[in-house]
Amino acid sequence: MAAHAAPVEFALPQVLTYPAPTPPILVAQGAEGRLYKTTYITPSLPCALKYRSPKQYRHPILDARLTKARIQAEAKVLDRCCREGVPVPAVYALDATAGWLAMEWVDGVPVRQGINVWLGDRPEDDAISDAEVADETPLVDLMKRIGDAVGALHRTGVIHGDLTTSNMMLLPWADGQSNGASSEDGEKKKAVGGDVILIDFGLATQSVTDEDRAVDLYVLERAFASTHPRAERLFTHVLEAYKQTFKKAPSVIRKLEDVRMRGRKKSMLG
Ligand SMILES: Nc1ncnc2c1ncn2[C@@H]1O[C@H](COP(=O)(O)OP(=O)(O)O)[C@@H](O)[C@H]1O
Ligand SMILES: [Mg+2]
Known part of the structure; x- marks a missing residue:
């Protein structure tokens, strides 16, 4: 295979050896x-x-064999989700x-990045003023959209297995209401x-x-708490929306209590 390709420890598949002007990044x-x-096709x-x-x-x-099975499995799940509107x-x-x-x-940024922009770089123990709390709506709405997405996923019978705010992207809405003169507030909202x-x-x-569904939620809950400690208390909105979207949510949430308990015991025992 292409001996002129960038020096790597093994040959790249042909799909990664496109000539310029569109080399894969x-x-x-x-x-x-x-x-x-x-790019694909065009x-x-x-x-x-x-x-x-x-x-x-x-x-x-x-x-x-492993590589083949994993790629096939990932494609199959994506396909199924797509067909079912996830x-x-x-x-x-x-x-x-x-x-x-x-x-x-997906022409956007990971949810993790969006949340971090919103939170800014205030120190963790910085008291949040009432005014800021009052204007938390855009972040709360994002929490709800996360809960909706996970609810839709579970409804189709798929367990993600690695739910984190890095494994979710934010696809920006068309720039409808933004008026160019974007204040700092507007930027945060957009994020x-x-x-x-x-x-x-x-x-x-x-x-x-x-x-399995409860463990999926638990993984997200833990990841969320460690990635965004200052927004941890908002995770409840994820679960609220999950309940709205997914009719079997109540028994999953009950199970989540057990899973949390097991998690606490486990961390106590080291
Ligand atoms: N479909 C996509 N569109 C745009 N960016 C993507 C897409 N899939 C993945 N990425 C970017 O690549 C990163 C790694 O992809 P991911 O599927 O999470 O693989 P990994 O197993 O390495 O975490 C993501 O965090 C995201 O920033
Ligand atoms: Mg990832």
Whole structure:
């Protein structure tokens, strides 16, 4: 394969060896894979390409089988979510054997980033004034949209497996009400605006049990508390919206109490 490609420890699949002017751009490098921004079919359609490179620490045959299974599983779940109206990127194409999956590009920022912009960089113990509390609506609304998205996901029988505010994107709304003269307040509001799109289904499974759903929520609750400690108290709005969107939510929330209890015991015992 292309010997002139950038020096890497293994050959890249052909889809990643496009000549200029549209070479794929490395957006994120995780433990399991890399995420590139590239284009699909026409140079004007951006796409996100997830590539799982061969792992040298694994037996090659086992590694090939794992990679293929994971890409296939991720594509299948995304497809199913798309068909059922869960907000996720559409799958464009995949070559599971080569280890890649091309999907719709979400032109936004991770929810984590939006929330952090909203919170600003005040110290954690900074008292929040009444005025600020009164104007928390845009952040509360974002919490609700997160709960809606997770509710829709669980309704289709999918468990995400790694719900965090980094695995959700904010797709900005069309610039309707913004009038250009954006005050600091307007900027903050904009940072938490947009549709919530769920991404990163590498650990997703299919399940309809209260237990699995509750654990999915618990993972998000814990991730949220550690990523956004100053907004922790707003997590209740995620659960409220989840209840509104998903009719089986009440028994899941009851289960969540057990899961929390187990979590506390576990951390007490070390
Ligand atoms: N469809 C997409 N559109 C735009 N950016 C994406 C898309 N999918 C992933 N990303 C970006 O790439 C990062 C890593 O992708 P992710 O699927 O979460 O893989 P990882 O398993 O490495 O966490 C995300 O946090 C996000 O910033
Ligand atoms: Mg991720």
